[in-house]
Amino acid sequence: DTGVSQDPRHKITKRGQNVTFRCDPISEHNRLYWYRQTLGQGPEFLTYFQNEAQLEKSRLLSDRFSAERPKGSFSTLEIQRTEQGDSAMYLCASSPRENTEAFFGQGTRLTVV
């Protein structure tokens, strides 16, 4: 078990471009979360999946953001028409079931120039 894996680790993109990040949770973890962390702040919740179903989305998740988890395994987070304010660390976490520890990946650092 290699833990939660995120790809890429770093992404630099020009404003207005689309980007997609991938998260591979720990095998058989059916709960998956995306968080966003800006410099000097704690992570903020973006969205939650239970298996393939997206059950909760934060108001932070504007219509330029979309997340999927096909087949309840890996997940992708896409940001369309990126803005400089999207620059942040995007964290993925997974847990096996309710009331269990969430394990975090190392994150994808996005820089929009």
Place this chain on the structure above:
Amino acid sequence: GDSVTQMEGPVTLSEEAFLTINCTYTATGYPSLFWYVQYPGEGLQLLLKATKADDKGSNKGFEATYRKETTSFHLEKGSVQVSDSAVYFCALSDLQGAQKLVFGQGTRLTINP
């Protein structure tokens, strides 16, 4: 909504000093409380947790007690080491639905030899 407030950093101590990092929370229900740690270059890791009032979480010499009357979950360690240098995040999650984490802003701790 639910929120977590941590003492502001950065905090710099000498090795073997006593550590306290204050954390208070606001929540409508009875959340679980957590301390996460982020070592340089690594992902967030769960340090300790407590799930009900008066519970004490402990790990690696760190302790925190869930104080419902003061809505606090202060992190303490009796004798810090250089290897404890990291960013510490206090967090809560409710017991329903997504059980998403709500984080404080983090406290950067540096231990000097």
